[in-house]
Amino acid sequence: MIALIQRVAEARVEIGGQTVGAIGRGILALIGVERGDAEAEAERLAERVLGYRIFPDAAGKMNLSLLDLKGEILAVPQFTLVADTKSGTRAGFSRGASPEQGEQMFGRFVFHLEKGVSGVKTGRFGAEMKVSLVNDGPVTFWLEASPAKRS
Numbered sequence: 001m002i003a004l005i006q007r008v009a010e011a012r013v014e015i016g017g018q019t020v021g022a023i024g025r026g027i028l029a030l031i032g033v034e035r036g037d038a039e040a041e042a043e044r045l046a047e048r049v050l051g052y053r054i055f056p057d058a059a060g061k062m063n064l065s066l067l068d069l070k071g072e073i074l075a076v077p078q079f080t081l082v083a084d085t086k087s088g089t090r091a092g093f094s095r096g097a098s099p100e101q102g103e104q105m106f107g108r109f110v111f112h113l114e115k116g117v118s119g120v121k122t123g124r125f126g127a128e129m130k131v132s133l134v135n136d137g138p139v140t141f142w143l144e145a146s147p148a149k150r151s
Contacts, residue, residue: 001041001105001146002032002081007054007139011074013123014130021121026072027054028133031109032081033102034095034146042105044145046112049073054139062139072119076131077106099126 005027012022029049055064055071066073079102083091097105103125113120123129 001034001037001045001109001144003045003049003143004030004032004078004081005049005052005054005141005143006133007136008074009134009136011131011133013074013076013121014132015124015127020129021074021076021123023072023074023119023121025069025136026074026119027066028131029073029075030078030081030131031075031106032078033097033105034082035097035101037097037101037105037145039108041145042108043112045143046109046116048143048145050113050116052141052143054141067116070117070119072121073113073117074121074123075106075110075113076123076129077102077125 008026008028010024011028012019050067051065053063053065055062055069057063079096082096083093084095085091106125110120110122
């Protein structure tokens with residue numbers, strides 16, 4: 001599983017003109033599910049996202065995590081994160097999970113987030129979404145949790 005996380009001042013996701021998730025200060029996490037991802041990857045990635053130190057402490061150093069701040073998170077499924085872009089001018093998606101597995105693993109990822117913080121909002125798997133954010137920093141990181149067989 002892959003997470004592209006961004007420290008945000010605010011973020012929202014809309015579907016069909018309706019806001020389905022919005023947060024203030026926190027993390028926007030775009031989530032990609034790869035073929036072979038399972039419960040262990042969902043749990044590990046959630047732990048990494050929640051514990052990753054991307055917020056400034058009193059000295060201005062990135063030493064605080066979302067858990068430390070008890071902040072909010074907006075998790076949005078984004079299958080294009082698992083695209084193979086090494087050659088050509090069109091992405092390949094053979095590394096991606098099936099839609100059924102992707103939706104299930106995204107749900108498990110969200111479940112594990114909710115065990116850590118109360119301010120969890122989400123986009124909707126398979127929906128055409130409009131995501132807006134105010135990137136704070138900007139601060140953006142790519143995190144992965146891969147099955148042992150691919151490590």
